[in-house]
Amino acid sequence: MSADKRDHILMVAEKLFGEKGFDGTSVRDIAQQAQVNLAMISYYFGSKEKLLESLLEMRANYTILEALNKDETLSPWQKVDRVIEFYVDKIMRNLCFHNIMQQGNQAQSEEIREYITNIKLKNFEQLKEIILDGQKKQIFRNVDIEMTVGSFMGTISQITLARHFYSKLFAIDINDDAAYIETMTGKLKKHLKQLLHAHLVIRNEELN
Amino acid sequence: MSADKRDHILMVAEKLFGEKGFDGTSVRDIAQQAQVNLAMISYYFGSKEKLLESLLEMRANYTILEALNKDETLSPWQKVDRVIEFYVDKIMRNLCFHNIMQQGNQAQSEEIREYITNIKLKNFEQLKEIILDGQKKQIFRNVDIEMTVGSFMGTISQITLARHFYSKLFAIDINDDAAYIETMTGKLKKHLKQLLHAHLVIRNEELN
DNA sequence: GTTTAATTCAAACGTTTGTTTAGTTTTGTG
DNA sequence: CACAAAACTAAACAAACGTTTGAATTAAAC
Numbered sequence: 253m254s255a256d257k258r259d260h261i262l263m264v265a266e267k268l269f270g271e272k273g274f275d276g277t278s279v280r281d282i283a284q285q286a287q288v289n290l291a292m293i294s295y296y297f298g299s300k301e302k303l304l305e306s307l308l309e310m311r312a313n314y315t316i317l318e319a320l321n322k323d324e325t326l327s328p329w330q331k332v333d334r335v336i337e338f339y340v341d342k343i344m345r346n347l348c349f350h351n352i353m354q355q356g357n358q359a360q361s362e363e364i365r366e367y368i369t370n371i372k373l374k375n376f377e378q379l380k381e382i383i384l385d386g387q388k389k390q391i392f393r394n395v396d397i398e399m400t401v402g403s404f405m406g407t408i409s410q411i412t413l414a415r416h417f418y419s420k421l422f423a424i425d426i427n428d429d430a431a432y433i434e435t436m437t438g439k440l441k442k443h444l445k446q447l448l449h450a451h452l453v454i455r456n457e458e459l460n
Numbered sequence: 461m462s463a464d465k466r467d468h469i470l471m472v473a474e475k476l477f478g479e480k481g482f483d484g485t486s487v488r489d490i491a492q493q494a495q496v497n498l499a500m501i502s503y504y505f506g507s508k509e510k511l512l513e514s515l516l517e518m519r520a521n522y523t524i525l526e527a528l529n530k531d532e533t534l535s536p537w538q539k540v541d542r543v544i545e546f547y548v549d550k551i552m553r554n555l556c557f558h559n560i561m562q563q564g565n566q567a568q569s570e571e572i573r574e575y576i577t578n579i580k581l582k583n584f585e586q587l588k589e590i591i592l593d594g595q596k597k598q599i600f601r602n603v604d605i606e607m608t609v610g611s612f613m614g615t616i617s618q619i620t621l622a623r624h625f626y627s628k629l630f631a632i633d634i635n636d637d638a639a640y641i642e643t644m645t646g647k648l649k650k651h652l653k654q655l656l657h658a659h660l661v662i663r664n665e666e667l668n
Numbered sequence: 669g670t671t672t673a674a675t676t677c678a679a680a681c682g683t684t685t686g687t688t689t690a691g692t693t694t695t696g697t698g
Numbered sequence: 699c700a701c702a703a704a705a706c707t708a709a710a711c712a713a714a715c716g717t718t719t720g721a722a723t724t725a726a727a728c
Contacts, residue, residue, distance in 0.1 A: 273483055273566040360480070369628055402618045402619065403618075411614075447611055453658075
């Protein structure tokens with residue numbers, strides 16, 4: 253089994269699933285775009301749905317910032333900044349895959365829905381620990397952690413999911429991937445740092 | 461043309477499109493759920509795509525808070541609070557439709573993508589004006605308005621889009637719509653008020 | 669070089685898709 | 699009641715779907 257060709261199909265499928273949705277993409281679309289014979293997809297993956305599962309497995313290491321969390325030399329503020337850098341970079345580098353993750357709710361297959369939910373839960377736990385740590389050290393306010401993480405992920409998702417909207421808003425060519433990624437990565441990082449700092453910081457008037 | 465039956469089909473379609481996506485929903489699904497003959501959908505709407513267009517038109521008045529914006533007796537802070545109340549209530553009351561709006565990016569039809577983008581632009585303009593007004597009156601900080609609105613909408617969208625995730629997180633029965641809406645509406649409003657207040661308020665140390 | 673296994677392919681499979689047809693029933697009007 | 703328009707239906711349509719087949723080609727092993 254040629255790993256090259258398999259990976260190539262996976263990448264084409266990722267792009268199409270991310271852009272047109274799983275149900276909006278036919279295996280013939282994938283085969284044509286990847287320039288492989290239609291039957292190759294069943295041959296390599298078994299079925300369209302198992303192709304999606306393979307895709308999810310390939311990106312399953314979507315959460316690898318445990319090291320960051322364990323680093324005792326970093327202050328909670330530094331951790332927050334690094335998480336923002338890390339996540340924004342990672343998601344903007346994988347726009348299509350992130351869209352697939354967001355569509356997971358509609359998946360007909362319960363197995364896939366579970367799989368995606370679990371990846372999200374892992375990511376959530378990482379972020380939760382960082383905020384919890386800051387709260388224990390009385391550096392962060394007593395914010396609603398679930399909702400705070402929701403705002404963090406939601407802000408990023410908005411940029412990846414509503415690309416047509418933001419392209420129009422910032423007058424970026426809808427087909428210019430590089431321009432969108434560069435523009436939005438910068439804006440996202442700066443904004444999220446400001447937003448989360450303001451949200452988490454213990455203000456003077458609260459100290460009394 | 462029976463408006464009752466037409467509306468009934470629209471509501472069933474809204475639910476299915478919102479839950480399973482446009483491409484994941486067949487006209488036979490809709491006909492069966494709505495308990496109408498398959499041909500009635502073409503008869504009333506012309507096609508599946510025009511059914512979606514009718515759905516969008518029906519909810520086109522999705523933005524009706526101009527009155528709020530023009531109300532000179534309200535302070536920017538009051539406006540922000542009211543917008544939060546308004547939007548959260550409205551979106552949580554129309555979970556499925558909001559999901560359809562979020563999926564719009566994947567729509568094959570450019571007409572539909574444009575339509576949805578324009579609705580979003582209208583909503584954005586309303587929110588932008590409120591923040592701009594507060595900034596002019598030097599009550600709000602000089603935040604990035606586009607990104608701030610992005611966080612606002614993104615936070616809400618996260619709740620509607622990643623329902624499986626949040627149901628699991630808060631141990632809410634995945635089929636209990638009422639419980640989800642009630643729980644999340646409260647959490648959302650409280651969190652968004654806190655978040656936006658912290659983000660927009662001019663802090664003491666910045667006044668010097 | 670021969671044999672065996674892995675890969676590729678065009679073609680066809682049976683379903684499901686969105687839509688249309690042609691005929692029936694119901695409704696509203698004079 | 700008569701009759702035209704509207705509403706509704708079961709059946710069929712062609713196209714697209716995911717998947718499988720069986721033969722052809724290539725690669726690997728001995």
